[in-house]
Amino acid sequence: MDTSPGDHPHPPMTAADDAAGPTGLGGASGRGPRRRPGGRSAKVRRAVLDATFELAKREGLAGFSITDVAQRADVHPSSIYRRWGSRDRLLVDALLSGVGNLAPIPDTGTLQGDLRAYLRASAAVMREPEGALLLRLAVTMDETSELRAVRDDYWTRALQNASSMFERAIRRAELPPDVDVRRAVEHLVAPLYLRTLVTGGELGDDFLDSVIHTTLHGLKA
Structure with missing residues (x-):
């Protein structure tokens, strides 16, 4: 994903910078007392993420800049650059936050x-505009090393979380102990992503139940 015109990546905010809070519009100087977690710094972060999320829904993934976010959140662009480093990292954070991660x-x-x-909850997320945005972002990020790492982290966490259902089933002896859990998760969720991103088919309950039936039949065969 290309960085918008006028948006030049800055180094991400360090832990010390984050604790001190932003120093842009309305920000305090470094001479003031250190803010407690959950104070103004957290409010600024929330305002920036909300602004990014709303702009992504309204303008599309590539249709806005850091400056647009800063104006909507009422902060200085440098505060955003210090914390996130680039527009793409900010966008990923905002979308993950907006859909409750997973x-x-x-x-x-x-x-x-x-x-x-699980499939009903996943389908509900995918039906929402926010979920569709996140899915498109997760599969269409530019192949820069930074964004590839962000994308890989997202998919790793998603697959690890879903794997726990199969791991519990193995411990309950519902599945054989030699089941390839990673492959089971991929078989389970792939049809949902295909319909959402490629064919545009509905994610109705009958379809979801057929996916579960096929997955379980293959695991127990």
Whole structure:
């Protein structure tokens, strides 16, 4: 993803900078007392993420700049650069924050119950404009080393979280102990991503149940 005109990446904010808070519009000087976590620095972060999220929904992933975000959040652009370093890192943070990161991982006591709850929650996220934005971002990031690392981290966390459902099922003896958990997760979620990003098909309950049936049948065969 290209950086917008006029947006030149700055080094990300350090821990010391973050603790001191932004020094842009309305910011305090370095001579003031150190803010406690959850103070103005947290409010500024929330304002910037909310502004980015709303601009992404309204203008599209490439349709706004750091300056636009700063104006909407009422902060100085340098405050954003110090904390996030680039527009793309800010966009990833905002979208992940806006959709609550990942669908929650259920624990219903059975694998089938877990998969049913998980796929319904995932489908609900994917149906929302925010979820669709996040999915497009996760698969279309430019192949820079920085963004590739962000994308890989997102998919690693998503697959690890979903793997816990299958790992519990193995411990309950619902699945054989030699099941390839990573591959099981990929078989489970791939049809949802295909419909959302490629074919545009509906993610109805009948479709989700058929995905679960196919996945379980393959694991127990």
